[in-house]
Amino acid sequence: MNQYPHDTDGLRAEIAIAAARMIAEDGADYSTAKRKAARQILGTAVHGDMLPDNAQIEEEVRAYNELFLADSQPQRLLQLRQLACRLMQELERFNPYISGAVVNGTAGEHSDIHLQLFYDNPKDVEIFLLNKNVNFEVSEEQNPRPRRMEAMEVISFMWQGEGVMLSLYAQDDVRGALKAKPDGKPQRLSLAGLQALIAADGAQTTAES
Numbered sequence: 784m785n786q787y788p789h790d791t792d793g794l795r796a797e798i799a800i801a802a803a804r805m806i807a808e809d810g811a812d813y814s815t816a817k818r819k820a821a822r823q824i825l826g827t828a829v830h831g832d833m834l835p836d837n838a839q840i841e842e843e844v845r846a847y848n849e850l851f852l853a854d855s856q857p858q859r860l861l862q863l864r865q866l867a868c869r870l871m872q873e874l875e876r877f878n879p880y881i882s883g884a885v886v887n888g889t890a891g892e893h894s895d896i897h898l899q900l901f902y903d904n905p906k907d908v909e910i911f912l913l914n915k916n917v918n919f920e921v922s923e924e925q926n927p928r929p930r931r932m933e934a935m936e937v938i939s940f941m942w943q944g945e946g947v948m949l950s951l952y953a954q955d956d957v958r959g960a961l962k963a964k965p966d967g968k969p970q971r972l973s974l975a976g977l978q979a980l981i982a983a984d985g986a987q988t989t990a991e992s
Contacts, residue, residue, distance in 0.1 A: 794833060795833070796835070799820075803844040807852065807889075816840070818834070841889060844884075868974065870898070876902075878901040882897050896945055897950070898948070899950045903953055908938065909921070921938055922936075
């Protein structure tokens with residue numbers, strides 16, 4: 784029996800720790816990891832209000848990386864950030880922003896590069912990739928913008944050995960996209976923002992040496 788049968792906060796913490804391990808070691812997405820962790824701990828599905836939010840899991844992923852992957856994760860993160868910079872330069876005409884684990888610093892061995900393009904004609908993006916001889920797949924996801932009823936196109940492909948996902952937004956959506964998270968940290972960065980982040984991390988590493 785779980786040691787937190789009546790302690791909701793303790794249960795969320797335990798699920799977050801287990802989910803973080805799955806994300807860091809296996810590359811699971813947050814939703815799958817938290818629900819699988821809950822089933823492992825309790826032996827049954829858990830209602831959404833009993834599950835930790837993504838911010839809590841992100842902190843546990845960060846702690847896991849620092850504790851168990853300190854020798855490899857920082858270099859992996861830098862590799863993905865540098866690769867993302869080069870890709871964003873290639874896609875600069877489509878107003879790219881980067882989001883996800885590469886931005887928040889938790890990216891690991893199984894992480895993909897997630898870019899958001901704010902451009903009104905998805906077909907131009909597809910034609911650009913075809914002209915670059917990139918083999919890609921197109922899917923649709925629910926648009927996270929409340930005022931957008933249509934589905935959002937997502938383009939997936941491999942680039943220089945890494946998985947990439949391009950989420951295609953309308954150009955006007957970029958204004959709302961620049962809002963920070965509740966903790967004040969950016970949810971996404973422009974090419975210039977990512978370059979500045981890499982430079983700042985490099986300067987901090989040099990100072991700590």
